[in-house]
Amino acid sequence: MTAPQLTRNQSLVLDALSQAEAPLSAYTILDKLRDDGFRAPLQVYRALDKLLELGLVHRLESISAFVACAHPHQGCCAHGLTAFTICEACGKVTEFHDHLIEERLAAFARDHGFRPGKATIEVRGHCAGCA
Amino acid sequence: MTAPQLTRNQSLVLDALSQAEAPLSAYTILDKLRDDGFRAPLQVYRALDKLLELGLVHRLESISAFVACAHPHQGCCAHGLTAFTICEACGKVTEFHDHLIEERLAAFARDHGFRPGKATIEVRGHCAGCA
DNA sequence: ACGGTTTATGTAATGTTATTACATTTGTTG
């Protein structure tokens, strides 16, 4: 449960995402980190892979972008399934967890002999400020 | 409510997806339709755009691929939100609709002043046959 | 401290997915 020390590249990528106000694409991260010595996409993707694995970062499938986890302290997986709202105007992302949704998906899986791995729940729309 | 007549390209793309046993990427569709005169990605993407708009096809965000709708007859949007299980071994996709999940997402949106547009719900894992 | 293993890194090239721009054709409607 003790988080391993992040490497330099991993920390740089996580910081970039934490400071951003909206999700960032891998290539946007790369550009932000040019001055820190980043030269190639792979440096970003490798750091992201690790951060995803640690639950410190989420990938938003519907927009091919990444965000820092909203509550990295306890290991995000403790919450089970994670859902997101994504504002298409300002990019604002809100992360939430709904036990009932989780149960319904699990029930469907059980009823169909489906063994669930990772789930994606993303709602695109407009946030309160951009409505 | 009467579905407009599909054009040749749209029909070809829809047929390719309907006959496939797993989701197809746009470029896979392109390859399948070379013999029918398809030469460029845009021909596929344009047909897909229209089919998506008509609700005859779904895009699976988490695998960047497309499937024919499981029940295109009544216009898929009549069901509201659509969810999918996706087998990572055989590619089998099952489409389903859960009113309770829909309600929970709507409730969260309402509580946060978020105006929902399109939602994505995809569960990757292994189907009964591949478990 | 040493050797061996695993993990992270650097770099280049390539593969995959999607869009922009522009010209042309087809279909529909008044």
Next chain:
DNA sequence: CAACAAATGTAATAACATTACATAAACCGT
């Protein structure tokens, strides 16, 4: 038939992601 809208053809390019291979750093048991 003229005018407009929708669909198509083609080429080029942009955006996202991975493979392959070489090097370096961190970790671990002796």
